[in-house]
Amino acid sequence: MTDLRDAAMTSKAWPFEEARRVLKRYEKAPPEKGHVLFETGYGPSGLPHIGTFGEVARTTMIRRAFELISDIPTRLICFSDDMDGMRKVPENVPNPRQLDAHLQKPLTSVPDPFGTHDSFGHHNNAMLRRFLDTFGFEYEFISATEFYASGQFDDILLRACEKYDDLMKIMLKSLRDERRQTYSIFLPIHPETGRVLYVPMKNVDAAKGEITFDDEDGREWTLPVTGGQVKLQWKPDFGARWAALGVDFEMYGKDHSTNTPIYDGICRTLGVRPPEHFTYELFLDENGEKISKSKGNGLSIDEWLTYASTESLSYFMYQKPKTAKRLWWDVIPKAVDEYHQQLRAYPGQDAAQRVNNPVFHIHNGNPPESRMVVPFSMLLNLASAAHAETKEAMWVFIRRYAPDASPETHPDLDAAAGYAVKYYEDFVRPTKSFRAPNDQERAALLDLAGRLRGYDGAVEDEALQTLVFSVGKDHGFEPLRDWFRAIYEVLLGQSQGPRFGGFIALYGVAETAALIEDALTREDAQSGG
Structure with a gap:
């Protein structure tokens, strides 16, 4: 362990580079809260997509890297902004027109179009947690709706009342003239319609912790900012959440990068040091377009897992996080084979090489033995040549090639044989194009x-x-x-x-x-x- 820790302190693997930045925050004194807090944020406006998984996977890799170089306890929070108003109806849900009447309501107040949960927000939160649990992540889940309603956010909201003018200055600098006229960091929840209101404030009473505003019909209302009756606009919410929780590290996509000074400024104005940041490049679909939750383009987690193992997806997420990557079906075979190449290399590596090996970070320093005696790309060719429709048919050839192998002794190979048949049927066979030789x-x-x-x-x-x-x-x-x-x-x-x-x-x-x-x-x- 000492050799690994020493190697980690100089490793150029990005999880260790980020972990050392977090550790530097506490080089003079340990955190007063007793732990280092990693956070990932999630907007459940649509079904969770694979990029959301990538954010938690990568943050977990940095968290584990931190735990190797420091004895300070850690926590990982997955925060869902499910109190956000539904701005548009997603295209990839059943009977989408039934949701039209619920526009601008908090996602946890919108009926679940799938009919399985208390709300659309609850449904999407459950989907996210199921996906994350599939990979065995250790995390604490926090719902913004519960966070606001339970009073856990009250102190920061009251402080936001006190610092309202300063916070507004930060936000107004980033807005167009027309938006400035109606903007407020506070979004009241209408007491009658339950909609999230985007209206200017007539008065902010810091002493009472109340806001006064006119609704869209011109009626005046006064509400306390506490107890879940008011939420923050999403950019102020980002920085205020850091302040409320004491977040030490959060990563987010390149599309957020221009907002970093805003998030940091909000957090500082509320009296808390901002966390360390890590900006990653975005995932692209088949056409090189950004993956969107509402469009449902790109691969889902379930789709990847139909054709390959969870570890191969984690390997894909590890690779070059600051480089935009095309996330489409044809990247799967390469990810599978490269993952197993790294597994096979690991036992013969020294400490410095191991902490730079992706499988170290995928498996928290304890990677398994690869039993893939046949590469996935080879299995695809076998499925093609043998017209195999089941993995049992594949094993007829595999046993002859590797007599000591069996589904029981080589479970990763057995699973890959099944994946190869499915992948061949769905993606290779339909595109096969034989040609005559010259x-x-x-x-x-x-x-x-x-x-x-x-x-x-x-x-x-x-x-x-x-x-x-x-x-x-x-x-x-x-x-x-x-x-x-x-x-x-x-x-x-x-x-x-x-x-x-x-x-x-x-x-x-x-x-x-x-x-x-x-x-x-x-x-x-x-x-x-």
Whole structure:
């Protein structure tokens, strides 16, 4: 542990870099509250998406990194701003028009269109927690509705009354002229309609802790800011939440980055030191557009888990958080295989290498052994060549390739075989496009089939890769990658794949020869030859 801690103090892995920044906050004295508080915020205006998971996953990685370099206790809070008014009806819910009458009501006052929870906010909170629990995160969940109504926010709200003019100065600098005329940091909840009102204040009484305003019909109301009758606008709420909870670290997406001075200014004005920040780049969908909760574009957590393990998703989240990443189906196989490559490397690494290995952060310093003796990309090619419809069909080939492997002894491989069949059926098979070989390719493929028929060497990846390589060289392919591209396009209907020698070892020498002969026969029949 000492070696790891020493290595962590100089590691350039981003979780340790962030953890050291948090630790520096308390280099002179430990926190008065007795712990370091990490927070993630969540706006439940739509169904939780994969970016929300990424925020909690990454924050957890930093929290665990902090725990390695410091003995100060930690907490992680997941805060849901479910008191926010529903500004528009999400497109991806049942019977969306039924929600039109509830616009501007707090999300916890909007009926649940799915009919399973007390409100739409409660439904989306439950979805978020289920997703997070799937990954075993340790966190405390706080609902803004409960936080306001229970009085836990009262002290900060009363302080906001006292500092109203100063807080308004911070906010008004960031607003257009027309917005300034009606803006207030306070949003009253209408006592009759229950809607969140965006109206200017006629008076803020700091002594009484009350606000006075006219509603949209011109009627005057006076309400206490405490007890959940008033909420803060979302930007002031961000900084006020930091102050109320004593947050030490929060990360958020690049789209929030211009608001950082506002959040910090609000927190300082309320008398509390702002937390450390980490701004990450956004996830993009198939078309390079930002993922949106209301649109439902991009991958969901459930969709990723249909085709790959939770750990592969965590690996994807670890990689280059300050780089925008396309989050679409085709990133899954690469994430799976790279994750297992890192797992296999871990046992032979020293402390400095281990704390820089993604699996250290995914598994909190205790990564499991990889039993994936067949890469996921290879399993996809196997599913394609064997027309496998079940993972049991895949195991016929896997057992021959790795006689000591079984679903019981290699559960990660067993799961991956099932994922590969499903992924192949849904994404590979519909896009397969076989092409006819040219004369050079046909001659080389016939030669390869013949050499495989007569092959009596070791059925091993490297030996068979050498054989394939030799055929391409003998037939004058330059560069040789053109030869391998031809193999995949003619035999499997795709332009690339894993090392073909490994595929032959897995699929079978005679079976691969037959696959080549069948492909050439098919092309002959189609061309009328």
